[in-house]
Amino acid sequence: xxxxxxxxxxxxxxxxxxxxxxxxxxxxxxxxxxxxxxxxxxxxxxxxxxxxxxxxxxxxxxxxxxxxxxxxxxxxxxxxxxxxxxxxxxxxxxxxxxxxxxxxxxxxxxxxxxxxxxxxxxxxxxxxxxxxxxxxxxxxxxxxxxxxxxxxxxxxxxxxxxxxxxxxxxxxxxxxxxxxxxxxxxxxxxxxxxxxxxxxxxxxxxxxxxxxxxxxxxxxxxxxxxxxxxxxxxxxxxxxxxxxxxxxxxxxxxxxxxxxxxxxxxxxxxxxxxxxxxxxxxxxxxxxxxxxxxxxxxxxxxxxxxxxxxxxxxxxxxxxxxxxxxxxxxxxxxxxxxxxxxxxxxxxxxxxxxxxxxxxxxxxxxxxxxxxxxxxxxxxxxxxxxxxxxxxxxxxxxxxxxxxxxxxxx
Ligand SMILES: NC(=O)c1ccc[n+]([C@@H]2O[C@H](COP(=O)([O-])OP(=O)(O)OC[C@H]3O[C@@H](n4cnc5c(N)ncnc54)[C@H](O)[C@@H]3O)[C@@H](O)[C@H]2O)c1
Numbered sequence: 001x002x003x004x005x006x007x008x009x010x011x012x013x014x015x016x017x018x019x020x021x022x023x024x025x026x027x028x029x030x031x032x033x034x035x036x037x038x039x040x041x042x043x044x045x046x047x048x049x050x051x052x053x054x055x056x057x058x059x060x061x062x063x064x065x066x067x068x069x070x071x072x073x074x075x076x077x078x079x080x081x082x083x084x085x086x087x088x089x090x091x092x093x094x095x096x097x098x099x100x101x102x103x104x105x106x107x108x109x110x111x112x113x114x115x116x117x118x119x120x121x122x123x124x125x126x127x128x129x130x131x132x133x134x135x136x137x138x139x140x141x142x143x144x145x146x147x148x149x150x151x152x153x154x155x156x157x158x159x160x161x162x163x164x165x166x167x168x169x170x171x172x173x174x175x176x177x178x179x180x181x182x183x184x185x186x187x188x189x190x191x192x193x194x195x196x197x198x199x200x201x202x203x204x205x206x207x208x209x210x211x212x213x214x215x216x217x218x219x220x221x222x223x224x225x226x227x228x229x230x231x232x233x234x235x236x237x238x239x240x241x242x243x244x245x246x247x248x249x250x251x252x253x254x255x256x257x258x259x260x261x262x263x264x265x266x267x268x269x270x271x272x273x274x275x276x277x278x279x280x281x282x283x284x285x286x287x288x289x290x291x292x293x294x295x296x297x298x299x300x301x302x303x304x305x306x307x308x309x310x311x312x313x314x315x316x317x318x319x320x321x322x323x324x325x326x327x328x329x330x331x332x333x334x335x336x337x338x339x340x341x342x343x344x345x346x347x348x349x350x351x352x353x354x355x356x357x358x359x360x361x362x363x364x365x366x367x368x369x370x371x372x373x374x375x376x377x378x379x380x381x382x383x384x385x386x387x388x389x390x391x392x393x394x395x396x397x398x399x400x401x402x403x404x405x406x407x408x409x410x
């Protein structure tokens with residue numbers, strides 16, 4: 001069977017869905033791999049390296065002749081329409097924000113697998129692209145902070161005087177947050193963190209951070225160990241309790257997310273204004289609505305404070321900024337899922353496997369992922385608009401509208 005690897009089309013996307021290592025893995029399974037010319041260039045992989053690993057290179061992919069298409073970013077509607085009935089796609093599909101493509105995939109009779117939907121169970125960890133890419137994002141958040149921070153991260157005791165270590169505060173200690181804690185710690189900062197899941201205190205400590213217990217009555221834990229959205233009074237209380245910790249931090253990194261919801265607002269502009277000049281705020285949740293009021297994805301916003309500014313950074317495409325290693329991990333996730341569905345050179349998904357059925361988005365002409373099918377049905381027959389709730393802290397219109405891949409995927 002023929003597996004195509006696409007050259008990513010979205011602006012800013014530098015990753016690729018296969019590496020020479022995974023090409024070898026797939027050819028050993030009896031699959032034929034065709035890589036679109038230049039697909040790996042941004043990740044430092046030449047066409048020759050793919051060829052050496054056993055792939056053929058095509059100037060453009062003949063989409064209608066592929067049995068499987070591997071991708072990073074959600075496919076375009078045009079690509080979805082060009083695929084043949086029965087073809088399989090594997091990649092990030094961002095079902096909540098890409099409904100037209102999901103509809104086109106179903107209409108074309110394509111069997112699509114969304115990596116965001118892979119169940120977060122131990123057996124599926126090697127296919128968990130959310131985790132592998134969150135790891136890259138968390139690391140990158142610290143690098144972006146350090147590049148903008150006008151002081152040192154580590155403690156320096158020199159003949160010319162002592163420089164204290166930077167104080168880094170991480171809000172949201174999931175995969176990305178924990179990686180940010182570990183990276184900032186390794187760079188010599190004094191790191192503290194807060195999360196609302198009960199298990200997070202130990203996880204933060206295991207990475208060398210100090211856990212800030214806000215005593216919010218009870219931990220907000222939903223199903224599968226994920227966080228639950230806080231009620232507005234508790235969210236407000238959380239912001240009040242966080243304010244002094246934020247004010248005494250030099251670098252703030254926010255990564256908080258709730259599956260199926262926009263990112264929670266944890267930091268208001270007034271809280272940012274409480275930080276000293278030169279401080280840096282990195283919002284890793286900027287693309288999904290933002291944890292920080294006023295953040296713009298892909299932009300630095302200077303927030304005026306006494307004596308200068310605080311730099312508010314809306315981090316965008318973070319894993320793409322480290323394309324080689326992000327691709328290496330991502331490609332492995334993709335190949336492992338494909339391997340799970342392949343026997344004797346034939347791709348034949350076994351839907352009795354919870355990993356396979358859990359990741360399946362469209363199949364046999366229908367959208368099989370219920371939340372996505374419901375979202376589409378709702379869009380087609382919009383319910384009567386409920387009166388808007390009074391907001392306690394303002395979000396920019398664009399941010400409020402945004403929803404992540406993951407958010408709507410669950
Ligand atoms: N394969 C697996 O078994 C697997 C893989 C990855 C993660 N997990 C688990 O899934 C859970 C979520 O991890 P993730 O990285 O996907 O998280 P995520 O990206 O969904 O969210 C990031 C973090 O934000 C936190 N958060 C949400 N609202 C908050 C608020 N108001 N204030 C502070 N923090 C807030 C969440 O608790 C979470 O830790 C964790 O328990 C993690 O251990 C399991």
